Amino acid sequence: MKDTAQPFTCLLTGGAGFIGAHVVREILAIDESGQASVLVLDDLTGGFIENLPDDPRIQFVEGSVTDVRLVDRLFDEHSFDFVYHIAAYAAEGLSHFIRRFNYTNNLIGSVNLINASVRHEVRRFVFTSSIAVYGSAQVPMAESTVPSPEDPYGISKLAVELDLKSAHEMFGLDYTIFRPHNVYGEFQNIGDRYRNVVGIFMNRIMRNESLPIFGTGEQTRAFSYIGDVAPGIARAPFVRESRNEIFNVGADQPVSVNELATTVADAFGVSPVLDFLPAREEVVAAWADHSRFRNVFRPGGEVSLEDGIGRMATWAKEVGPRSSTEFSNIEVTRNLPESWKLTSDDA
Ligand SMILES: NC(=O)c1ccc[n+]([C@@H]2O[C@H](COP(=O)([O-])OP(=O)(O)OC[C@H]3O[C@@H](n4cnc5c(N)ncnc54)[C@H](O)[C@@H]3O)[C@@H](O)[C@H]2O)c1
Structure with missing residues (x-):
C-alpha cells in the first residue's frame, strides 16, 4: 500500500x-x-x-x-x-x-x-x-x-x-x-510593507500609489x-x-525588479509610477539552480511570470487592498531605510 x-x-x-x-x-x-x-x-x-x-x-x-x-x-x-x-x-x-x-x-x-x-x-x-x-x-x-x-x-x-x-x-x-x-501568489499578505515585493506592488497599485524601488531596480530575482x-x-x-x-x-528565470513592476502594472492595466529610493543593503543577483529538485520531485512545467502574476492579480482584485501594517518593535533604528521610518498608514 x-x-x-x-x-x-x-x-x-x-x-x-x-x-x-x-x-x-x-x-x-x-x-x-x-x-x-x-x-x-x-x-x-x-x-x-x-x-x-x-x-x-x-x-x-x-x-x-x-x-x-x-x-x-x-x-x-x-x-x-x-x-x-x-x-x-x-x-x-x-x-x-x-x-x-x-x-x-x-x-x-x-x-x-x-x-x-x-x-x-x-x-x-x-x-x-x-x-x-x-x-x-x-x-x-x-x-x-x-x-x-x-x-x-x-x-x-x-x-x-x-x-x-x-x-x-x-x-x-x-x-x-x-x-x-x-x-508569490494567492493568499500572500499584500499588506506587509517590509516584504513580498509583488504583494507590495499590487497593494499600492490598488491604492493608486507609486511603486517604491530600492536602488536602480536592476537587482534580479527569480x-x-x-x-x-x-x-x-x-x-x-x-x-x-x-x-x-x-x-x-522556485522559478529558473531571473528578472529585474523594474521588469517585475511593469509586469504587475500590466496585469492591472495601468502604467507603473516608479519611486526610486536609496539602495538598501541587499544581494544584487539572487537566483538558483533547481536540477536537484527536478530530479527528485519531477514537477510539471513552470508557470510563467505573466501567468502567475495574472492569477495573483485576479485574486488581489477580489480581496482588495490591505492596510500596510508597521512593525511596532524596531530594536535598532540606525541605518533603517527612511521609507520604513514613516508612521503613517499611507507610507
Ligand atoms: N515567501 C517567500 O518568498 C519565501 C521565500 C523563502 C522562504 N520562505 C519561508 O517560507 C515560510 C512561509 O513564508 P510565507 O511567505 O508564507 O510567510 P507568511 O508570513 O505568509 O506565513 C508565515 C506564517 O507563520 C505565522 N507565524 C509567524 N511567526 C509565528 C510563530 N512564532 N508561531 C506561529 N506562527 C507564526 C504567521 O502568522 C504566518 O501565518 C517562512 O518560513 C519563510 O521564511 C518564504
Whole structure:
C-alpha cells in the first residue's frame, strides 16, 4: 500500500500564512485515506484564518512556536508522523533591525519543534529555509554552494538547517529542507510593507500609489509562482529520495525588479509610477539552480511570470487592498531605510 493511502497525522506551523495555506491544501489532496489529520499552529501575526480551507481534517490552534509549553502539550496530545515547519517572520531586509525578535521567532521557535520532534520520534521534519542562506554567492546558487548568509534572517535559517543535521546525526530525526525564493501568489499578505515585493506592488497599485524601488531596480530575482513550490513541500515525507536532503525550489528565470513592476502594472492595466529610493543593503543577483529538485520531485512545467502574476492579480482584485501594517518593535533604528521610518498608514 502506498504511504499516502494510510491515514497520517501532521503538525503544520504557519498554515494560515501564504505558503502554509497552499501546503495545507496540497497535503489534503495527497491524503488518499480521507482520514489524515493536520494540526495547524499559527499565531496569526502574518497569516489570516480565512486562508485555511474549510475541511474536517484540519484543526487550528492559535499560538506561537516560541511557546514551548504549548508546543510540548501539542506533541503530547497528538502523535505526529510529520512536522511541516513553515512559520517564520520572513522580512529579510528588516531582520537587521529586529535581530532579537528574528532569532527568538525563527531560530528558538524552530528549536522548540526540533526538540519535541526528537522526543516524540517524528518520522520527517520538513523545513522551509530560504535562498537567503547563500548570501551574495555566485549565481545560479546550487545546493553545493557554501552558505554564507548576510543578514539575521538568513543566519537563523542556516542555524536551523545545521541544527536539523545535527539532530539527525545524534538522534536519527529525518528531515527535508527547502530553500524557496521570492514566492508569490494567492493568499500572500499584500499588506506587509517590509516584504513580498509583488504583494507590495499590487497593494499600492490598488491604492493608486507609486511603486517604491530600492536602488536602480536592476537587482534580479527569480520570482516563483506558489503552484510550482507548494506541491513539492507537501509531498516531501512521501518521497524517499528527499530524506535528509536540501532542495532549492522556485522559478529558473531571473528578472529585474523594474521588469517585475511593469509586469504587475500590466496585469492591472495601468502604467507603473516608479519611486526610486536609496539602495538598501541587499544581494544584487539572487537566483538558483533547481536540477536537484527536478530530479527528485519531477514537477510539471513552470508557470510563467505573466501567468502567475495574472492569477495573483485576479485574486488581489477580489480581496482588495490591505492596510500596510508597521512593525511596532524596531530594536535598532540606525541605518533603517527612511521609507520604513514613516508612521503613517499611507507610507
Ligand atoms: N515567501 C517567500 O518568498 C519565501 C521565500 C523563502 C522562504 N520562505 C519561508 O517560507 C515560510 C512561509 O513564508 P510565507 O511567505 O508564507 O510567510 P507568511 O508570513 O505568509 O506565513 C508565515 C506564517 O507563520 C505565522 N507565524 C509567524 N511567526 C509565528 C510563530 N512564532 N508561531 C506561529 N506562527 C507564526 C504567521 O502568522 C504566518 O501565518 C517562512 O518560513 C519563510 O521564511 C518564504
